[in-house]
Amino acid sequence: MQSILVVDDDSQIRNLLKTFLRDEGYLVSDARNGQQAIEMCKLKKYELFIVDIYMPGKDGIAFIEELLEFSPEAKIIAISGGEQCHFFTSTVKLNSAISKGALVTMQKPFQLEKLLSIVKEIVP
Numbered sequence: 001m002q003s004i005l006v007v008d009d010d011s012q013i014r015n016l017l018k019t020f021l022r023d024e025g026y027l028v029s030d031a032r033n034g035q036q037a038i039e040m041c042k043l044k045k046y047e048l049f050i051v052d053i054y055m056p057g058k059d060g061i062a063f064i065e066e067l068l069e070f071s072p073e074a075k076i077i078a079i080s081g082g083e084q085c086h087f088f089t090s091t092v093k094l095n096s097a098i099s100k101g102a103l104v105t106m107q108k109p110f111q112l113e114k115l116l117s118i119v120k121e122i123v124p
Helices: 011-023 034-041 060-070 087-100 112-122
Strands: 003-007 027-031 048-052 076-080 104-107
Touching (some): 003 011, 076 087
Parallel strands (some): 003 048, 048 076
């Protein structure tokens, strides 16, 4: 069974993605920010990461950079709804996530079925 780590500061998003992906047969863990996710990665291997870009503390870009230093084969989907005070900046940051090593980006809100399709392509 494939193991996925969902990293998002929004507990509703984490719980929604965790429940949805578990129902699809994946093992899913979650972290509330990049720092907690890094600590979890030191203890367990994950086949896929779904990472929010805007989070307090260690944001998604910093997490991706650090993760790829010790796990260069990591498969990452970056997600973002933008900063609360800068509505239209999410595409800029999502493009930055691609340049840092994310395979795919998705702008919130997105359809869960579309996410599932991408997940199945990356980790069948």
